[in-house]
Amino acid sequence: MKADVPPSGPPLVELKEISKRYGDLLANDGIDLSIEPGEIHALLGENGAGKSTLVKILYGVIEPSAGEIRWQGRPVAIGSPVEARTLGIGMVFQHFSLFDELTVAENIAVALSGEWSLATVRGKLGEISRTYGLALDADRAVWTLSAGERQRIEIVRCLLQKPRLLILDEPTSVLTPQEAEHLFLTLDRLSAEGCSILYISHKLEEVRRLCRRATILRAGRVVATIDPRASSAREIAALMVGNEVGEIRADAPHHPQGEMLKISQLSMPPAGLHGQALTGINLVARAGEVVGIAGIAGNGQTELFAALSGERLAERPDAVVIAGKPAGTLGIDARRRLSAAFVPEERLGHAAAPTHRLSENTLISHAATEVSRTGFILANAAKRLARTIIQSFDVRTPEGDPQARKLSGGNLQKFVIGREIIRKPRLLVVDQPTWGVDAGAARLIRQALVDLARDGSAVVVVSQDLDELFEVADRMAVIHQGTMSPLKPIGEWTKEAVGLEMLGVAQAQGGAHAV
Amino acid sequence: MRFELTPRTNASVGMRVLASVAAFITAFLIAGLVIWIMGRSPVAAFDVYVLQPLSDPWAIQELIVKATPMALIAIGLSYCFRANLWNIGAEGQYVIGAVLGSWLALKTHGTDAGFWVLPAMLLLGIVGGALYGLIPAFLKTRFGVNEILTSLMLVYVAQLVLDYLVRGPWRDPKGFNFPQSVTFDPAATLPPVFEAGRVHYGAVFAVIAVLVTAVVLGRTLFGYRLKLTGDAPRAARFAGFSSRATTMAVFAISGGLAGLAGISEVAGQIGQLQPSISPGYGFTAITVAFLGRLNPIGILIASLVVALTFIGGESAQILLKLPLDLTQAFQGILLMCVLAADALVSYRIRLTTRGGGK
Structure with a gap:
């Protein structure tokens, strides 16, 4: 499925056999990638596919374990972001690094570490703003600016250094559609001037709007390099989430009884700049079943978890009903007394205090x-x-009662999940139960979740790991941009259908699924 | 090249104790050097600062009197600091506690009001300090205003209120225009613990506060709540501890104890209101709290050590003509040494050359 690119001199940058190993985990596994001058190249993949690792290697933030980087045909070692910038690589991170109290011009001057005076920066800023249509008021304080304007500062900061390659990490995640369109125009112009762009995203429409070539990563490997405009959304989704059908467990005899959790028309504003609002979410989890919620990170899972746990309260008590009791406006302790239990995504700092003993x-x-x-x-x-938790859930500890931070990720996760399961809750809500956990611990955790449901509790599993959901869930829904797809029995889902829902193209294409 | 701090995982209790001793020795060496540069004998200074006060029964009483307000205030502050909340305004809460308690003493002056006056004064002192402490807590929880700034600025407001009162409406009409109130009646005076001694009942309050706090912080859910809020705020919310309630509670407690310190000092030690009722106890207590590592017993010891520097400083001023500023400098040096020792026990310092970014 290789797209044809006319050969015209050496590529601007070429990655050969790049690998990065973290302990047992191969975050990048022999990745090849080349970017031509003036090309807008997309890097597509689910969370955890290895996109961020690859980009950080290219920007000199982390060192590859193996492989070679060629810049204009010449092998280079990029030891730090400073060296990357000297080569001509600029990067706009998903999360901005700006000083709220300083003005636009000051923020830019600070980043240039004294190379230019404030007056020079102001002059150049005006010039670049006009050329690329990046309207910015040099003397506004950053805290008064919208997310789109803040991103413009980051882009201008890169452009001032005349980059040959501009890397953008999920640039539209904080933008309104109008701001996004504006960004695309700027990128088109940059590309026309010969600046290459590496565009990281999981939004298909954008990638098709901008790019002629896309490299798709899955589980640390390149699975394909394609022309996104020549491939269907279906094909791309399949490449991203994997074609092989998971081992769908033979429909276990499950006899769900009462509704342990009922969410009706739950809406919630986003928590902060990078948050995702929830709109009109409906969901029911019955005793005896595992309900899976799939979705790409940042589509409202964090907000949904907070709304279920009571860390954020709903406006109406009946938006969240736990074991028959309206609980939408109850705090987390009151919900625990209704026999609900919660395991948040973040182990250290949220589920557990790192420096405290178990x-x-x-x-x-x-x-x-x-x-x-x-x-x-x-x-x-x-x-x-x-x-008891340590014994029942096979938590391996360096000593009898160690500090939480001394446990490995998998063992701490077994502890925090065990801590909730041991209470025999009638409702358990888990966010990313096996994120960053070794295979053995993951198996034990999934088994424990299924067992809890078989013993008559309702279990809600929010996960980005589709294989996991196909393994444990009885019914599943997909969350995309704060809205929930219909909840269907797991047997009625295909990975492809889930992939389309995750990318938000399912509704757009109607039920026919014809592309 | 740069310094890198890597946490030590095996820091033992013994190491920490040893580090404290080393910190004290280092602080004395630095102070000795400063005194030597100033042309005095470090040995004589050590004698005046440390040995003489400790060998004189009168001076030991004085030591306890000075340590009392600092211990009370620092114990209160330890509640805030454990929860990572920064009450820098204990000095103001101390003053307002003293003012509100003294109001009753002045109201009942010359009447035959009974034994209830003194307990009521102490209670008013606590309430005054607590309410004054709740102002920055309220501003923080309601509007997100930084508590460091508001609590600090309220110190100056409190001092000016006191200044106005003793120069204006509360001035003793027979006091030859001196800015001070009447001397409190015996019923409004905190008695000495021992007959004809200097140590008043404030010292007993301080010891009680230490013991109660040791139990609260070590054994109760409230104590764990503070620790969790300070160490992992998200986990604290997950545990169902509202940060708003925690903020209000610790500011009320620390304000209340500072207020108690204020009224105890006025009713037990000074005996009347005057423009200055504290040589900066509220600020020094911050040092005391950290010298004592936010541990109640540690704070009790630290308050005695700092009181020693105050008393030694006064004699050094008279006997060696050393400026009182040196005392404050020494308190600062001591704190720096203790904090540095703490850091060195918790972290290993490594010199790395850049480039090997991991």
């Missing part, structure tokens, strides 16, 4: 129900509980 960490979710009496901590009960 026995203390049991307090975080058990204080409302056990291990404390009339305000006093029952230290021995907490220690016993920690020991």
Whole structure:
């Protein structure tokens, strides 16, 4: 499926057999990628496919374990972002690095580390703004600017250094559609002037609008380099999420009883600049079943979890009903007393306090129900509980009651999931249960989730790992830009259909799925 | 080339104790050097600063009197600092506590009001300090205003309020126009613990505060709440601890204890209101809290150590003609040394050459 590109001198940049290993994990596995001068090249892939790692290698942030980078045909070692910039590589990160209190011109001057005076920056800024249609007021303080304007600062900051290659990481995730269109025009102009662009995204429409070539990554490998305009959304989605059908478990006899969780018309504003609003979400999880929620990160999973756990409250009590009780406006402790339990995505800092011992960490979710009496901590009960969790869930610890940060990711995840399951909750909501966890721990965790459901609880699993969802879920829905697809039995989903929902092209193409 | 701090995973309790001792020795060596440069004998200074106060029973009483307000305030501050909230305005809460408590003393002056006056004064002192402490807490939780700035600025407001009162409406009419109130009645005076001694009941309050705090921080859910809020704020929210309630609670507690320190000092030590009722106890208590590593017993010891530098500083001024500023400099040097020792125990310093970015 290689797209034909007319050969015209050496490519601007060429990556050969780039690999990056983190312990057991191969984040990048022998990646080849070449970018021609003036080309807008897309890098597509699910979260965790290895896009960020690859780009960080190219920008000198991390060092590859193996492989070669050629710049205009010449092998180079890019040891730091400074060296990358000297070569002519500029990068706009997804999360901005700007000083809110400083003005636009000051922010740019600061980044240029004293090369130019403020007056020079102001002059150049005006020039670039006019040339590329990047309207910016040099003297506005950054905190008064919209996300789109802030991104313009980052882009201008790169352009001032006259880059040959501009890397943009998910640039439209914080933009309104109008701002995005504006950005595309700028990128077209840059490309016409011969600046190459590496465009990282998982939004198909954008990639088709901008790029003639796209490299698709999956699980650290290049699966294809294609012309996105010549391939159907279906084909691209299949390449991104994998063609092979997962082992769909033979429809286990599940007899769901009562509704343990009912979400109706749940809407919520985004939490902060990079958040995603939730709009009119409906979902039901019944006792005895595992409900899976698929989706690419940043489509509202974090907000959904916070709304379910009670860390953020809904406007109406009946937006979230737990075990028959309207709980939308109840805090997390009250929801725990309704026999709900929660495991957030972030292990260290959210589910557990890194510097606290495991026995203390049991307090975080058990204080409302056990291990404390009339305000006093029952230290021995907490220690016993920690020991029971460690034994029941095969948590490997360096010592009897270690600090949470001393456990490996997989073992800590077993602990925080065990901490909730051991309470025998009637509803368990888990966000990314096996993210960054080794295979053995992942298997144990998935088994524990399925067992909990078979024992009569409702389990909601939010995950980006489709294989995982196909393995554990009885019914599944897909979240995309804060809206939820219909909830269907797992047997009625194909990976392809999930992929299309994840990319938000399912509705657009109607039920016919004809492309 | 740059310095890199890598955490040590095996820092033992023994190492920490040893590091504290090393910190004290280093601080004394640096101070000795400064004194030597100033042309005085470091040995004589050590004698005046440390040995003489500790060998004189009167001076030991004085030591406890000076340590009392600092211990009370620092204990309160430890609640805030553990939760990573920065109450820098204990000095102001101390002053307002003293003012509100003294109001009752002045109201009942010359009447035959009974034994209830003193307890009511102490209670008013606590309430005054707590309410004054709640102002920055409210501004922070309601409007997101930085508590460091508001609590600090409110110190100056409190001092000027006190200044106005003792120069204006509360001035003693028979006081030859000196800016001070009448001397409190015996019923409004905090008695000494021992007959004819200098140590007043404030010292007892400080010890009680230390013991209660040791239990609260070590054994209760509230204590864990503060620790969790300070160490992992997101986990604290996940645990169901509202950060707003935590903020209000710790500011009320630290303000209340500062207020108690203020009214105890006025009713037990000074005996009347005057424009200055503190040589900066509220600020020095911040040093004390960190010298004591936010541990209640540690704070009690630290307050005695810092009180020693105050008393030694006063004698050094008289006997060696060393400026009082040197005392404050020494307090700063001591804190720096202790914090540095703490960092060195928790982290290993490595010199790395750049480029090997991992």
